[in-house]
Every structure is written in structure tokens, then in C-alpha cells.
Amino acid sequence: MPQLKIVDLKANYGTHTxxxxxxxxxxxxxxxSLIGPSGSGKSTxxxxxxxxxxPISGEVHINDQPLNYRDRDQLRRIxxxxxxxxxxxxxxxxxxxxxxxxxxxxxxxxxxxxxVEAYARELLEKVGMGAKLDAYPDQxxxxxxxxxxxxxxxALQPSILLLDEVTAALDPELVNEVLDTVRLLxxxxxxxxxxxxxxxxxxxxxxxxxxxxxxxVVEVGGPADLFDRxxxxxxxxxxxKILRH
Amino acid sequence: xxxxxxxxxxRFFSYYNMLFFAKALGTTFALSAIGCVVGFTxxxxxxxxxLTTHPGLKPVRITVQLVTELVRRIPFLVTLMLVFxxxxxxxxxxxxxxxxxxSVCLIATAFIAEIVRxxxxxxxxxxxxxxxxxxxxxxxxxxxxIIPQAWKIILPPVFGFFVLFIKDTALASQIxxxxxxxxxxxxxxxxxxxxxxxxxxxxxxxxxxxxxxRFGKYLETRLAPTQxx
Numbered sequence: 001m002p003q004l005k006i007v008d009l010k011a012n013y014g015t016h017t018x019x020x021x022x023x024x025x026x027x028x029x030x031x032x033s034l035i036g037p038s039g040s041g042k043s044t045x046x047x048x049x050x051x052x053x054x055p056i057s058g059e060v061h062i063n064d065q066p067l068n069y070r071d072r073d074q075l076r077r078i079x080x081x082x083x084x085x086x087x088x089x090x091x092x093x094x095x096x097x098x099x100x101x102x103x104x105x106x107x108x109x110x111x112x113x114x115x116v117e118a119y120a121r122e123l124l125e126k127v128g129m130g131a132k133l134d135a136y137p138d139q140x141x142x143x144x145x146x147x148x149x150x151x152x153x154x155a156l157q158p159s160i161l162l163l164d165e166v167t168a169a170l171d172p173e174l175v176n177e178v179l180d181t182v183r184l185l186x187x188x189x190x191x192x193x194x195x196x197x198x199x200x201x202x203x204x205x206x207x208x209x210x211x212x213x214x215x216x217v218v219e220v221g222g223p224a225d226l227f228d229r230x231x232x233x234x235x236x237x238x239x240x241k242i243l244r245h
Numbered sequence: 246x247x248x249x250x251x252x253x254x255x256r257f258f259s260y261y262n263m264l265f266f267a268k269a270l271g272t273t274f275a276l277s278a279i280g281c282v283v284g285f286t287x288x289x290x291x292x293x294x295x296l297t298t299h300p301g302l303k304p305v306r307i308t309v310q311l312v313t314e315l316v317r318r319i320p321f322l323v324t325l326m327l328v329f330x331x332x333x334x335x336x337x338x339x340x341x342x343x344x345x346x347x348s349v350c351l352i353a354t355a356f357i358a359e360i361v362r363x364x365x366x367x368x369x370x371x372x373x374x375x376x377x378x379x380x381x382x383x384x385x386x387x388x389x390x391i392i393p394q395a396w397k398i399i400l401p402p403v404f405g406f407f408v409l410f411i412k413d414t415a416l417a418s419q420i421x422x423x424x425x426x427x428x429x430x431x432x433x434x435x436x437x438x439x440x441x442x443x444x445x446x447x448x449x450x451x452x453x454x455x456x457x458x459r460f461g462k463y464l465e466t467r468l469a470p471t472q473x474x
């Protein structure tokens with residue numbers, strides 16, 4: 001039974017179709033990377049999965065339960081199962097590092113503050129931000145903010161983590177500190193969706209790679225298959241261009 | 246001129262005249278203070294309503310937008326007259342003060358709603374996205390994330406508006422409410438020199454608006470977001 005099953009998903013921005021006929025199964029502990037040219041719908045797919053852009057049609061099943069994005073309660077359940085880390089971190093600017101990580105579990109889920117804070121400290125320690133608990137986002141570097149954002153997403157104990165080009169806004173030197181954190185999570189067996197342009201990283205960490213183009217899934221395969229023996233012409237073209245530099 | 250003023254002063258600063266000014270000051274203060282508090286509270290509520298996205302609330306959003314835009318575009322004096330005649334048409338037996346107070350609150354609400362709305366909208370949309378994915382409700386996002394960041398942008402124009410607004414309450418004199426401007430007119434009609442009368446009126450307006458401006462500055466620094474901490 002796949003943990004996440006996407007069936008014939010379609011999404012529009014206004015009247016413009018940005019995702020069409022998306023079908024994908026993800027098993028527990030799998031690390032699925034979405035690759036493809038800009039505008040191919042990778043980030044949009046993550047936004048749709050988080051309910052930030054409601055799908056036009058199609059279904060998303062989590063643990064074999066179909067969930068309806070139009071239903072408020074079901075949307076809450078979807079968002080309890082999945083967490084997203086954004087390209088621009090999107091940390092709450094008015095809160096310290098620790099508050100950013102604890103605010104949702106304490107105020108939204110109503111868990112006891114002490115317990116949440118202990119867990120938040122543990123998570124922040126894990127992502128290497130244990131010394132910056134009282135700092136505010138604008139006092140941190142991009143890489144540091146991104147690691148806090150990852151801790152914030154994990155604090156809700158989601159079963160699936162979505163990473164939307166988490167290194168794209170970072171200085172090259174800071175990319176690795178974030179990727180190391182992601183590797184750590186991968187080793188823990190967390191199910192992840194990764195949108196990334198770091199092909200070497202994608203190849204190393206993914207169990208499944210999805211190549212998307214123009215709102216469609218073109219090809220799905222293991223990293224070795226997709227990068228070395230792409231079946232589709234469009235995939236070959238994309239992979240060829242990337243590997244040339 | 247000075248001789249005349251010195252000669253007039255003891256008569257002008259008589260107990261009853263001062264009592265008259267004190268009462269007028271009280272009325273101006275009441276109109277301003279209640280207008281500011283009601284305007285700020287309702288303005289916030291209207292702004293919050295306008296930022297909702299729920300399709301079911303669309304008629305409410307449109308109504309709110311219509312009313313605020315309308316009130317903001319009608320001159321203060323005309324609004325005052327409109328409220329006055331509407332209440333008269335309804336046969337509501339209200340004091341002139343109540344009519345003025347109602348108008349003043351209406352105007353303050355409309356202007357502040359617009360200031361607050363633009364302030365809330367200036368907070369980057371990614372803050373809404375992040376909060377939504379963490380399952381915050383609309384009001385939770387507003388209260389914990391957006392408003393704390395928007396304060397700094399909202400407060401200066403709000404207090405700027407308050408100061409203008411205190412002076413605009415003078416228009417209530419047009420329907421016979423005895424506030425500072427009305428008191429000034431009465432005193433000049435009694436034959437006191439305009440310099441003395443309006444000098445006093447000016448001073449009293451200053452006494453009302455200066456502490457308010459200082460308070461605004463104080464709030465701005467106290468509620469400033471992280472970069473200034």
C-alpha cells in the first residue's frame with residue numbers, strides 16, 4: 001500500500017493548466033525527487049499537495065484514504081500529514097528561532113509547551129541550530145534560516161516532508177549545510193518529496209526520480225535509470241543538457 | 246496690540262469663560278477619543294474582513310469595500326450633514342453630539358480600515374503560505390504572524406490620521422455642537438479679540454494632539470519588529 005497516491009491530478013492557475021494527469025505512488029520511506037525545467041510544474045505540484053493551490057480534479061490518497069482539498073477538516077488532516085519547506089524559508093519574521101519551531105505545535109495543536117520546546121531544541125540541535133534559539137530570522141544567514149525552516153516543518157511530526165528547491169536561494173557555500181541536513185533525514189527513513197536542481201544530490205539521495213515537463217510527468221524511474229538510461233526523448237534531452245556542464 | 250490684549254486678558258480668562266472652554270475642550274476630546282478608539286477597533290475588523298478569502302464571505306467583503314470607499318470619498322462635512330438628515334428623517338431624537346459622534350466614528354473607521362488593510366497586505370504573502378501549511382486558521386495567522394509584522398507600517402499613518410482627525414472634529418460645530426471651534430467663534434462674537442481667542446483654541450488643540458503624536462512615536466519604537474530590537 002503506497003503511503004501517498006496521486007491519481008490523475010489536475011491544477012490550474014486561473015484558466016491556465018499547470019498540472020495535468022499527474023499519477024504517482026510513493027511508499028513509506030521513499031525519497032522522490034522531482035526534476036525538470038523551470039515552469040514544468042514541480043513546485044506547483046508541491047503547492048497543490050499542501051493545499052495552497054486547490055486541484056481542479058483528481059485525487060490524493062494518504063494511507064489509502066482519499067482526501068478532499070475542498071473540505072476544511074480533510075485539508076487540516078492533509079496538512080497534519082505533510083509539511084513543506086519553502087525555497088524562501090518563509091520563517092515568521094516576528095518570532096525567534098525557537099518560537100518559529102514551537103508556535104504551530106503549541107498554539108495550533110495545543111501540545112504542552114514544555115514538551116514541544118524540548119523536542120524543538122532537539123530538532124534544532126539536529127539541524128545544527130541549537131546555539132541560535134533566541135535569534136530572529138533576519139539575524140541569520142540563508143542556510144541557517146533554511147535549517148530552522150526544516151526544523152519547523154519537522155516539529156509537527158509529519159509523515160511526509162516536501163522540500164521545494166530548498167537550496168536554490170542559498171549561496172553556493174551554504175548549500176551543503178542544508179543538503180547535509182536533508183541527508184540526515186533521509187537516513188532516518190523520512191518520506192520526502194524533493195524539488196531540486198542539485199542533480200548530483202538528487203542522484204545520490206533519491207530512491208525515485210520523476211522528470212516533469214510542461215505540467216506532465218514524463219518519466220519515472222530509479223536515479224541510475226533516469227540519468228543514465230532515460231527512455232523518453234525529452235528526458236534524454238534534459239539530462240544531456242545538465243550533464244554537459 | 247499688546248496693550249489691548251493685556252487689557253482684555255483678565256476679562257477673557259474669567260472663571261466662566263474658562264469653564265466654557267474646558268467644556269468645549271471636553272467635547273472635542275470626547276469626539277476625538279471615542280472616534281479614534283472606535284475607528285481603530287472597527288477599522289481593524291473591517292480590514293480583517295476584507296482580507297478573508299472564503300467565497301461565502303464575498304458579499305460581506307464587497308459591502309465593506311463599498312462603504313469604506315464611499316465614506317472616504319465624501320467630504321467630512323457632507324457625511325456629517327448626511328448623518329444628520331438621515332437621523333432626522335428617521336425621527337430619531339438624538340442630540341447633536343450623538344449625531345456628530347456617529348459621523349466621526351464612521352469616518353475614522355473608513356479611513357483606518359484602509360490604512361490597516363494596506364498595512365496588513367504589505368506583509369509578504371509567503372508568511373500566509375507558511376502559516377496555512379502549518380494549519381493556522383485565518384484569525385491565528387492574522388493575530389500571531391501578520392499583525393505583529395504590520396504594526397510598524399500601520400502605526401505612523403494611523404497616528405498621522407488621528408492628529409488630522411482631532412482637527413476635523415471642528416466641523417461638528419456646523420451642526421451646533423459646542424466644541425473648541427464653536428467655542429472660539431462664540432468668544433469672538435462676544436467681542437474678544439481673535440488673537441486671544443484663537444490663540445487659546447490653538448493651544449488647546451495642541452494640548453490634545455501633541456501627547457497623541459508622542460504616544461504614537463512611543464508605540465512605534467516599542468512594537469518595532471526584530472531589526473530594531
